[in-house]
Amino acid sequence: MKLQVLSALILALLLTQLPVVGKYFAILNTMIHESGHSLMALLTGGEVRRISLFPNTSGFALTGHRSWIGQVFTSIAGYVFASFFAFIFFSLISRGQYKWMIYILMAFLAINLIFWVRNLYGLFWILTFGAAFIWLLRTGHEQVVQYVLIFLASLVLVESVTSAFEVMWISFVSPGQAGDAANLARATKFIPAPLWGIAFFVQALYFALLSIKRVFPI
Numbered sequence: 001m002k003l004q005v006l007s008a009l010i011l012a013l014l015l016t017q018l019p020v021v022g023k024y025f026a027i028l029n030t031m032i033h034e035s036g037h038s039l040m041a042l043l044t045g046g047e048v049r050r051i052s053l054f055p056n057t058s059g060f061a062l063t064g065h066r067s068w069i070g071q072v073f074t075s076i077a078g079y080v081f082a083s084f085f086a087f088i089f090f091s092l093i094s095r096g097q098y099k100w101m102i103y104i105l106m107a108f109l110a111i112n113l114i115f116w117v118r119n120l121y122g123l124f125w126i127l128t129f130g131a132a133f134i135w136l137l138r139t140g141h142e143q144v145v146q147y148v149l150i151f152l153a154s155l156v157l158v159e160s161v162t163s164a165f166e167v168m169w170i171s172f173v174s175p176g177q178a179g180d181a182a183n184l185a186r187a188t189k190f191i192p193a194p195l196w197g198i199a200f201f202v203q204a205l206y207f208a209l210l211s212i213k214r215v216f217p218i
Contacts, residue, residue, distance in 0.1 A: 008154040029159035030059040036081020037061035044070030053122035082160040083207035089153035090211035164204035171197030
């Protein structure tokens with residue numbers, strides 16, 4: 001198990017650096033991130049109009065809010081949601097509960113396909129990724145399926161940390177272009193984008209540490 005996780009983490013880190021294939025796989029984290037925004041919007045009484053997923057791994061959730069606090073929580077939710085689910089996936093893997101991870105991934109794909117994602121590339125990604133995932137589940141050897149799930153969990157973990165680092169970096173060099181950190185800075189006014197960027201990165205590291213400790217107890 002430990003060797004499988006270590007190799008999957010290294011593979012995920014290397015693969016996400018590739019220009020086309022790497023970005024295709026990295027969109028899994030983007031989908032989870034944008035789903036976090038959308039679910040929080042609904043939980044705070046708002047609405048979800050659509051989600052867009054793009055080839056460069058960026059994403060956009062168009063949501064509506066009834067309150068200022070709902071807007072703030074929705075903006076916070078994306079990075080936290082992705083980091084939290086990386087932890088959930090590693091917790092399930094450490095207990096050998098691979099089926100629950102399959103159920104969660106299939107639920108993400110189905111909900112986004114049916115209700116939220118509407119842009120062409122986003123639909124293409126969900127349909128191709130979902131079809132390949134279902135084919136693997138139906139035809140793949142159990143150990144192969146388990147390793148793929150470990151790899152996908154590692155992919156989400158790696159991307160949750162690297163994307164949080166990127167938004168933190170951008171929040172310092174170009175605060176107005178720092179995505180969720182910039183949105184939160186505009187909404188809160190008294191908390192600048194770099195502080196939000198640091199907060200996103202710190203929470204990503206925290207959940208990454210918790211995830212790793214599930215497999216490599218310290």
